[in-house]
Amino acid sequence: MTEPIIKFDKVVKRFDSFVxxxxxxxxxxxxxxVTIIGPSGSGKSTVLRVLMTLEPISEGVVYVDGDTLWHxxxxxxxLRPAGEGHLRRMREKLGMVFQQFxxxxxxxxxxxxxxxxxxxxxxxxxxxxxxxxxxxxxxxLREHADKYPHQLSGGQQQRxxxxxxxxxxxxIMLFDEPTSALDPELVGEVLNVIRRLAEEHDLTMLLVTHxxxxxxxxxDRVCFFDRGKVLEQAPPEELFTDPKQERTRAFLKxxxxxx
Amino acid sequence: MLFGIAWDTSSGWAFxxxxxxxxxxGLVVTIQATVVGFFIALVVGLVWAALKAAPLRIVSWPAAIxxxxxxDTPLLIQLFFLYYVLPEYGIVLPAxxxxxxxxxxQYSAYTSEVYRAGIEAVPRGQHEAARALNLKGMRTFTHIVxxxxxxxxxxxxxxxxxxxxxxxxxxxxVTVLExxxxxxxxxxxxxxYLIPLSMVGGIYLIMTLIASAGVRFLDMRLPxxxxxxx
Ligand SMILES: Nc1ncnc2c1ncn2[C@@H]1O[C@H](COP(=O)(O)OP(=O)(O)OP(=O)(O)O)[C@@H](O)[C@H]1O
Ligand SMILES: [Mg+2]
Numbered sequence: 293m294t295e296p297i298i299k300f301d302k303v304v305k306r307f308d309s310f311v312x313x314x315x316x317x318x319x320x321x322x323x324x325x326v327t328i329i330g331p332s333g334s335g336k337s338t339v340l341r342v343l344m345t346l347e348p349i350s351e352g353v354v355y356v357d358g359d360t361l362w363h364x365x366x367x368x369x370x371l372r373p374a375g376e377g378h379l380r381r382m383r384e385k386l387g388m389v390f391q392q393f394x395x396x397x398x399x400x401x402x403x404x405x406x407x408x409x410x411x412x413x414x415x416x417x418x419x420x421x422x423x424x425x426x427x428x429x430x431x432x433l434r435e436h437a438d439k440y441p442h443q444l445s446g447g448q449q450q451r452x453x454x455x456x457x458x459x460x461x462x463x464i465m466l467f468d469e470p471t472s473a474l475d476p477e478l479v480g481e482v483l484n485v486i487r488r489l490a491e492e493h494d495l496t497m498l499l500v501t502h503x504x505x506x507x508x509x510x511x512d513r514v515c516f517f518d519r520g521k522v523l524e525q526a527p528p529e530e531l532f533t534d535p536k537q538e539r540t541r542a543f544l545k546x547x548x549x550x551x
Numbered sequence: 552m553l554f555g556i557a558w559d560t561s562s563g564w565a566f567x568x569x570x571x572x573x574x575x576x577g578l579v580v581t582i583q584a585t586v587v588g589f590f591i592a593l594v595v596g597l598v599w600a601a602l603k604a605a606p607l608r609i610v611s612w613p614a615a616i617x618x619x620x621x622x623d624t625p626l627l628i629q630l631f632f633l634y635y636v637l638p639e640y641g642i643v644l645p646a647x648x649x650x651x652x653x654x655x656x657q658y659s660a661y662t663s664e665v666y667r668a669g670i671e672a673v674p675r676g677q678h679e680a681a682r683a684l685n686l687k688g689m690r691t692f693t694h695i696v697x698x699x700x701x702x703x704x705x706x707x708x709x710x711x712x713x714x715x716x717x718x719x720x721x722x723x724x725v726t727v728l729e730x731x732x733x734x735x736x737x738x739x740x741x742x743x744y745l746i747p748l749s750m751v752g753g754i755y756l757i758m759t760l761i762a763s764a765g766v767r768f769l770d771m772r773l774p775x776x777x778x779x780x781x
Contacts, residue, residue: 344679344682344683345682346679346682346683380685383682383683383685384685386683387683388683390676390679390680392676394674394676394677394679394680395680396677396680396695397699398698398699407684407686407694408684408685408686411686411687411690412684412685412686412687456684457683457684460684460685
């Protein structure tokens with residue numbers, strides 16, 4: 293079996309004394325599409341934020357693409373906390389889509405997408421524009437390239453957010469409740485873009501969502517998080533129809549009733 | 552006679568009209584001191600703000616102490632300090648530069664707070680998106696955070712511009728010939744203080760109104776582009 297592209301090894305994340313990730317063990321294989329579900333506060337966002345290097349860990353080791361994420365090896369081969377240089381190299385492997393989109397409001401749609409490729413990857417402006425326009429074609433927003441984010445609907449903004457992250461050509465895409473901030477009628481257009489990504493690319497995808505139908509369609513595996521641990525994980529058809537754990541059953545029942 | 556311009560004391564109106572060009576000479580100096588002082592306050596204030604936001608305590612603490620000191624001591628003390636103490640150490644500045652520097656430094660303490668508030672109002676998600684995209688810290692500050700902070704900063708900065716203009720008369724104590732000083736000299740020589748002082752008050756009122764209108768105009772014209780301002 294292939295090496296995991298993401299591996300959490302006994303990872304603890306605390307805020308002061310409050311434990312959010314509790315000796316978490318968690319793996320994702322290259323190209324795998326994994327959905328994370330679980331109650332509020334179970335640590336779903338924290339897992340993604342740790343991977344995106346937005347949130348440091350307290351204990352344990354995180355591996356991404358064969359290298360330690362939050363540590364680097366010193367001259368003697370011992371692990372020490374990673375410096376900014378190492379974090380920057382590791383960050384190139386990952387892209388993130390935020391619940392609140394977090395587009396840059398003072399930049400046009402196209403500029404939102406070209407800013408990092410030109411500044412970080414050093415890609416010439418013309419090439420970055422081409423790349424941006426191809427991505428805008430893919431998310432169906434080519435004609436909005438010169439608009440500013442506030443001139444777009446939430447669904448359109450989130451599609452720009454996806455294009456912006458993809459422009460950095462990451463190996464791993466992280467989606468933190470990408471449709472939770474959207475009006476119901478706009479959810480579909482965003483999910484369709486994510487679905488196409490899942491079907492047509494060998495990207496590794498990690499998705500936190502409450503859209504259970506969607507999770508069932510696109511994921512290879514669904515993980516149920518509870519109190520900072522993976523309580524249960526299985527292929528979607530199995531986890532959704534025949535959950536083993538009582539808490540998983542209760543959670544799924546509650547979600548189905550609220551829909 | 553002042554600046555080679557004579558006054559006409561035959562009547563009140565004639566006197567007012569004859570000293571107007573003299574007062575306007577003073578006004579030019581007042582405006583120059585305001586502009587230079589404001590420019591110093593804008594630049595130095597941004598430096599303070601950046602230093603106070605630094606993650607290292609050895610950087611942020613001294614900046615916090617200096618700005619606190621600048622804010623909590625009277626402008627006149629700072630002015631005297633620059634004017635009388637610096638020359639003892641071989642630093643001799645023209646009176647005008649000393650005055651503008653004192654104004655700029657005191658107000659840099661205030662503008663640094665305006666920058667800080669404007670910068671802190673930029674949502675955390677903007678920093679996180681920049682970090683996720685691997686933008687460097689400096690690039691994030693200059694191209695993501697500052698452009699979003701500026702529309703929030705401009706109105707408050709406008710108020711300080713007007714305040715600086717109203718503080719310029721203090722520079723008369725170090726011999727700067729700004730407008731009020733000019734009016735006082737005219738009064739000393741003609742024994743008529745009422746007319747020149749009233750005229751200075753009137754000119755100040757007009758200047759303040761113009762400056763406020765200018766700031767409002769700028770604020771309205773500035774592209775906000777969906778930047779949430781509250
Ligand atoms: N910066 C922080 N400081 C203190 N506590 C935090 C911080 N960030 C998150 N937490 C806490 O950590 C816990 C897990 O947060 P996390 O955002 O990972 O949950 P989640 O599973 O994504 O929940 P939700 O479904 O509500 O988004 C929560 O109880 C939250 O209050
Ligand atoms: Mg969350």
